[in-house]
Amino acid sequence: xxxxxxxxxxxxxxSCKVQVCRSVCDWxxxxxxxxxxxxxxxxxxxEAKHFIYIENQxxxxxxVSGGLVVNxxxxxxxxxxxxxxxxxxxxxxxxxIPEVPGFxxxxxxxxxxxxxxAAQWRTVxxxxxxxxxxxxxAGYDPKDYISYxxxxxxxxxxxxxxxxxxxxxxxxYSYGHAQAALxxxxxxxxxxxxxxxxxxxxxxxxxxxxxxxxSIPRTIAEAKKILETYESASTPxxxxxxxxxxxxxxxxxxxxxxxxxxxxxxxxRNCIISELTYIHSKLMIVDDLKVVIGSANLNDRSMKGDGxxxxxxxxxxxxxxxxxxxxxxxxxxxxxxxxRRALFKEHLGLIPPQNCTPTNANDVTTFMTPVPNAQIDxxxxxxxxxxxxxxxxxxxxxxxxxxxxNTDIFWNIFRTVPNNAVKSWTDYNQDVPSxxxxxxxxxxxxxxxxxxxxxxxxxxxxxxxxxxxxEPGLVGGWEWTWLNIxxxxxx
Numbered sequence: 001x002x003x004x005x006x007x008x009x010x011x012x013x014x015s016c017k018v019q020v021c022r023s024v025c026d027w028x029x030x031x032x033x034x035x036x037x038x039x040x041x042x043x044x045x046x047e048a049k050h051f052i053y054i055e056n057q058x059x060x061x062x063x064v065s066g067g068l069v070v071n072x073x074x075x076x077x078x079x080x081x082x083x084x085x086x087x088x089x090x091x092x093x094x095x096x097i098p099e100v101p102g103f104x105x106x107x108x109x110x111x112x113x114x115x116x117x118a119a120q121w122r123t124v125x126x127x128x129x130x131x132x133x134x135x136x137x138a139g140y141d142p143k144d145y146i147s148y149x150x151x152x153x154x155x156x157x158x159x160x161x162x163x164x165x166x167x168x169x170x171x172x173y174s175y176g177h178a179q180a181a182l183x184x185x186x187x188x189x190x191x192x193x194x195x196x197x198x199x200x201x202x203x204x205x206x207x208x209x210x211x212x213x214x215s216i217p218r219t220i221a222e223a224k225k226i227l228e229t230y231e232s233a234s235t236p237x238x239x240x241x242x243x244x245x246x247x248x249x250x251x252x253x254x255x256x257x258x259x260x261x262x263x264x265x266x267x268x269r270n271c272i273i274s275e276l277t278y279i280h281s282k283l284m285i286v287d288d289l290k291v292v293i294g295s296a297n298l299n300d301r302s303m304k305g306d307g308x309x310x311x312x313x314x315x316x317x318x319x320x321x322x323x324x325x326x327x328x329x330x331x332x333x334x335x336x337x338x339x340r341r342a343l344f345k346e347h348l349g350l351i352p353p354q355n356c357t358p359t360n361a362n363d364v365t366t367f368m369t370p371v372p373n374a375q376i377d378x379x380x381x382x383x384x385x386x387x388x389x390x391x392x393x394x395x396x397x398x399x400x401x402x403x404x405x406n407t408d409i410f411w412n413i414f415r416t417v418p419n420n421a422v423k424s425w426t427d428y429n430q431d432v433p434s435x436x437x438x439x440x441x442x443x444x445x446x447x448x449x450x451x452x453x454x455x456x457x458x459x460x461x462x463x464x465x466x467x468x469x470x471e472p473g474l475v476g477g478w479e480w481t482w483l484n485i486x487x488x489x490x491x
Contacts, residue, residue: 021039071304
């Protein structure tokens with residue numbers, strides 16, 4: 001199969017060779033078990049000469065055959081790293097995964113979260129046969145070759161208590177009424193069977209009340225009237241307050257400290273929040289030459305063939321561009337190189353904010369439009385040059401320095417967990433904030449918080465691979481034996 005790309009200012013021409021791979025079997029597709037996705041990952045890792053970037057929702061694999069986890073992508077990574085180490089070659093693997101995978105909930109109280117995180121720790125650095133332990137046994141430092149990262153963001157809820165109370169006083173409607181009305185408009189005219197049960201919406205009014213149930217209006221006309229009445233309390237000064245301030249983590253021309261606010265200092269402090277940025281992508285980029293991307297998670301369910309049905313494409317672009325790798329001139333594939341650079345620029349905050357609700361044509365970038373629209377060529381931009389060579393000391397200093405800086409700021413303000421400072425359940429119980437998750441813990445004013453948050457660049461933070469590392473029971477015990485017949489459901 002051949003993909004068609006448009007070089008900037010050029011005409012259509014075929015340039016990408018594409019191989020479709022699957023995870024399918026008899027029960028899912030009526031065919032013999034096929035694990036060509038795992039085979040593609042392993043093959044590309046074995047072929048890698050310089051650099052591998054993995055971005056995935058999960059990172060669960062095995063370095064040895066015959067274990068509870070059967071996919072051997074981790075084994076391929078270890079073998080390729082040791083090959084480079086033995087030869088004295090510079091070789092890097094960067095892995096980007098969510099801070100907490102799969103399911104919401106408090107880590108200590110949610111068995112599913114603990115199982116999946118433990119499966120990842122067994123892959124990364126624990127339980128005897130992890131990637132780090134296998135590299136260390138061979139006499140090398142795993143940190144020289146493979147590193148892990150997450151994404152995290154901050155924002156401010158535009159809902160000061162005094163402001164919402166004023167709207168309620170003026171209109172007779174609360175924020176919950178407005179949400180319920182909006183739900184009716186989204187749902188449409190309604191289902192008689194559903195409506196006869198008096199449809200309700202469970203909602204939380206910021207800073208005012210705990211969870212409450214609100215009756216959803218029965219008609220769209222009634223819902224629109226409620227919304228119009230509620231919005232009539234808005235003032236010109238209200239419209240000058242941004243609903244989101246998260247854009248300041250990117251390359252923005254304005255400053256977080258200049259954002260307007262209608263409430264008082266304590267209300268603003270209580271509305272500043274942080275959340276993990278959940279990674280749901282599933283891709284690997286090798287040497288800025290080849291890309292594998294699709295639906296497959298990096299775990300057994302997606303990779304072993306007789307689990308979840310998955311499909312990916314392996315893309316190799318024949319349109320080559322001049323680049324740099326390990327300080328040397330290098331020919332990179334346009335698709336792979338520009339894709340990786342775009343991701344890295346976003347993670348490092350080197351792109352301008354992108355308005356998800358464009359107000360004019362100037363807000364629409366070429367990256368928001370589908371083929372056959374050509375994308376702007378950014379390969380010669382200053383930002384591209386910063387991330388062009390993933391092996392250069394300058395890039396690695398920028399990447400790791402930004403991750404550490406962001407991590408330190410989030411920890412200081414929000415005491416975000418997971419964190420490498422939390423190595424045991426004792427630490428966890430001492431450090432988990434008593435405030436609502438993601439809210440400010442530090443005894444700082446809103447202005448001081450905004451000043452510190454203005455130092456956050458992009459969304460990259462350090463990987464928390466040492467989180468709860470002093471709790472060996474998490475990665476051992478009967479749950480990690482063949483007695484746990486439900487384990488394959490999670491890994």
